Amino acid sequence: MRFLAVLIAIAVIFPSSSHQFWPGFYDSSCPGLASIVAQVSLRRFQQLTNHPAQVLRLFFHDCFVEGCDGSILIGQTPQSSVERDSVANRDLVQDAFDTIDLAKQAVEAQCPGVVSCADILAMVTRDMLILARPGWNLALGRRDGTVSRADSALREIPSPRSGLDELLKNFHSKGLNLLDLVTLSGSHTLGVSHCSQFSQRLYGVNTSLDGTDPSLDPSFAKELKKDCPPGAPVTAIEFFDKAAPFTFDNHYFKNLEAGRSLLTSDESLLASFPSREIVRLFARDPPLFFFSFAASMDKLSRLGVKTGGAGEIRRSCNRFNAQ
Structure with missing residues (x-):
């Protein structure tokens, strides 16, 4: 048992960051960001007893499809079915979406057009888990995705009825072990x-x-x-x-x-x-x-992130800027 614990400790190595994706990404452009988001997170944590689980699930379902880019947050459109429409996401709770919208509104009031919805979702998730127990040093600098497809969600999100081999195949495809x-x-x-x-x-x-x-x-x-x-x-x-x-x-x-x-x-x-x-x-x-x-949450939060000139910074989390 002690040997296995040592192996796990060795395997748990936090990845390095770059100037486009690191914890201090918004230090100059939005210096009060952490406090703004934390206030919303704390208020919602106190209001909603099961909220950490709801937000965590939303984040997981976002990162497993198109990477951690906020694509799960896009609302229904008349043109096409989005991730939120997928049967794999039908049990996601509206309260979790509302929390991200509230945090985005609070951030936009202080730092308009600066912080992505993808980063806000990641920050709220981290905050909720710190309030529940564990935390980690979250890298920031994600850009919001411009694609959200229901069929991608159904294909990429693990099923609760999956066996171990299927789960491992899914996780390995994301660079997880x-x-x-x-x-x-x-x-x-x-x-x-x-x-x-x-x-x-x-x-x-x-x-x-x-x-x-x-x-x-x-x-x-x-x-x-x-x-x-x-x-x-x-x-x-x-x-x-x-x-x-x-x-x-x-x-x-x-x-x-x-x-x-x-x-x-x-x-x-x-x-x-x-x-x-x-x-x-x-x-x-x-x-x-x-x-x-x-x-593992740190690794999850880095899946398929879009940085630099990729993607966009959405004005509203439930709509692409072009809509």
């Missing part, structure tokens, strides 16, 4: 899942007499069936961690080992020896998980 996959899956210590995303584990397993996934703890499966009966409405939800649903901790990994995970994608982390060992380590060493999570 097994450690990042297990680590970022730990964000499921926060928030909720819709019953429809895991109902097949309760009623659709042909190899069991009652259709229940045998990897589920029987008492947990019974609880889930009570909360998510057959034909449950599409709005029916379940907390990932009922014991502490709004606390960022390592309970996700403890629950996973105990057969108390919701999604097939979660359970799949136990399918290989390396991923299973990382789960076991994080279940026993919270500080190591927090350290690894900060590093």
Whole structure:
């Protein structure tokens, strides 16, 4: 276990930055930026109990399609379907979009036309996670994307029903590895899942007499069936961690080992020896998980960033400037 912990610590190396993408990018052009965004983040954190999970999910879904460029924020257009329209994004919560809009409005009032929506989304996500527990030194300088397509979201965002091989293929295509996959899956210590995303584990397993996934703890499966009966409405939800649903901790990994995970994608982390060992380590060493999570979030926040003359600085986060 100690050897594996050392390997994880060695693997967690924060990337270097450039003059176009670094934490001090707005020091001269918008010196009060961090405070402006933090005030909005804190207010929304206090108003909305599940907000860190909602914003984190929005950020993840943005970065996995076209890179971290704010393309998920574009609203519906009559000309084409955008990322937000995709079935992969149908459960994203409007409150998260509203928070980014509020932060953008506050920033524009002080620094008009300077700060991208992509950077504001990244900053709010980091702020929400600092308020919940972990943080990292966020590089800035992202430009907003000018493309948002629903079919790209469906193709690029991992499915909650994916197995380990499919998840790894997806993560590897983004330059992320097994450690990042297990680590970022730990964000499921926060928030909720819709019953429809895991109902097949309760009623659709042909190899069991009652259709229940045998990897589920029987008492947990019974609880889930009570909360998510057959034909449950599409709005029916379940907390990932009922014991502490709004606390960022390592309970996700403890629950996973105990057969108390919701999604097939979660359970799949136990399918290989390396991923299973990382789960076991994080279940026993919270500080190591927090350290690894900060590093993986830093890597995630750098995916496909547009800098320099690429993209644009949107005036409004839900519209391209050309609209």
